[in-house]
Amino acid sequence: MLHPIDENTLSFTTTAMPRPEVVQATYDSFTRNLHGLDFGRVTLYINIDSFPEKRDDYKRQEVAEIARRYFGNVVVNMPDTPSFAAAVKWCFSKIETLYNFHLEDDWELLTPFHIASFNQFFIPPHVQQLALRSRVNVRQDFFLCPSFIRGTFCREMSEKMNITDNPEVGIRNIKNSEKIYHKESFVMYPFDTQSLIVRDIGRQWVKSSNYERGGTNFVQWGVRETDFTHKK
Numbered sequence: 001m002l003h004p005i006d007e008n009t010l011s012f013t014t015t016a017m018p019r020p021e022v023v024q025a026t027y028d029s030f031t032r033n034l035h036g037l038d039f040g041r042v043t044l045y046i047n048i049d050s051f052p053e054k055r056d057d058y059k060r061q062e063v064a065e066i067a068r069r070y071f072g073n074v075v076v077n078m079p080d081t082p083s084f085a086a087a088v089k090w091c092f093s094k095i096e097t098l099y100n101f102h103l104e105d106d107w108e109l110l111t112p113f114h115i116a117s118f119n120q121f122f123i124p125p126h127v128q129q130l131a132l133r134s135r136v137n138v139r140q141d142f143f144l145c146p147s148f149i150r151g152t153f154c155r156e157m158s159e160k161m162n163i164t165d166n167p168e169v170g171i172r173n174i175k176n177s178e179k180i181y182h183k184e185s186f187v188m189y190p191f192d193t194q195s196l197i198v199r200d201i202g203r204q205w206v207k208s209s210n211y212e213r214g215g216t217n218f219v220q221w222g223v224r225e226t227d228f229t230h231k232k
Contacts, residue, residue: 004119005148007041009098012071013091013154014046015084016105018059020066022205023105027070030103030146036115044071045094049082051211052223063105088144088167092158095151102154103146106202107134113197118148121187128153128185132198140183142175144168146198153181 003009016023031039046067048060064076077090091102099122109132121130131147144167161170175181190197206213212222 002123003098005099005115007038011095011097012044012101014103014105015087016048016063018056020059020062023063024066026105026107029108031070033109033112040072042071043073045075045091047077047087047090083163085163085167089158089161092154095154098151100149100151100154107146108199108201111197126185130187133188133196134198137193142172142186
């Protein structure tokens with residue numbers, strides 16, 4: 001039996017940093033372009049980490065307040081020790097609904113959609129994730145880009161993942177080692193590999209900041225050795 005995606009079956013999760021202007025742009029984009037969903041009745045679980053040395057830490061509360069403007073019920077976690085992996089683990093552990101929409105704090109939805117458009121993808125019981133395409137020619141796999149994910153998958157991965165690995169890499173390693181889920185369980189939409197419907201707005205912010213995320217094994221943010229304001 002297919003349960004439609006709506007306010008009763010869908011929650012949202014976000015891993016965020018003290019970047020209120022970025023998260024506001026993200027939530028504005030998705031609440032404006034994702035039609036047929038009453039966000040005033042939706043629960044959001046948001047983890048707001050600190051930057052190194054607690055820089056701009058007062059902005060964490062501002063991020064929480066922005067989230068409350070867009071979602072009817074907001075559950076906030078502000079841990080003392082920042083960790084991307086721990087943030088994803090906490091977010092996924094909180095999901096009680098049939099579906100979760102994972103939306104990190106730095107994305108833009110480029111195309112309007114009606115929420116009902118995505119019901120059909122979860123008719124096959126093996127499908128665990130429907131990710132919105134953000135890059136061209138990516139392989140079929142689990143991604144932490146904006147995506148619908150089954151609640152059971154979120155809870156299972158939360159129980160099994162550790163907080164020493166990058167969470168995207170860690171979840172892929174879990175599913176690959178256990179051989180329970182195959183590539184067909186993870187769908188990228190649109191199917192056209194050149195058609196992008198979400199845009200990363202965080203990269204530009206990072207370029208104009210003092211912070212850096214690191215590469216594939218990213219778990220915590222860092223501070224650039226050279227202050228960008230002094231570069232010629």
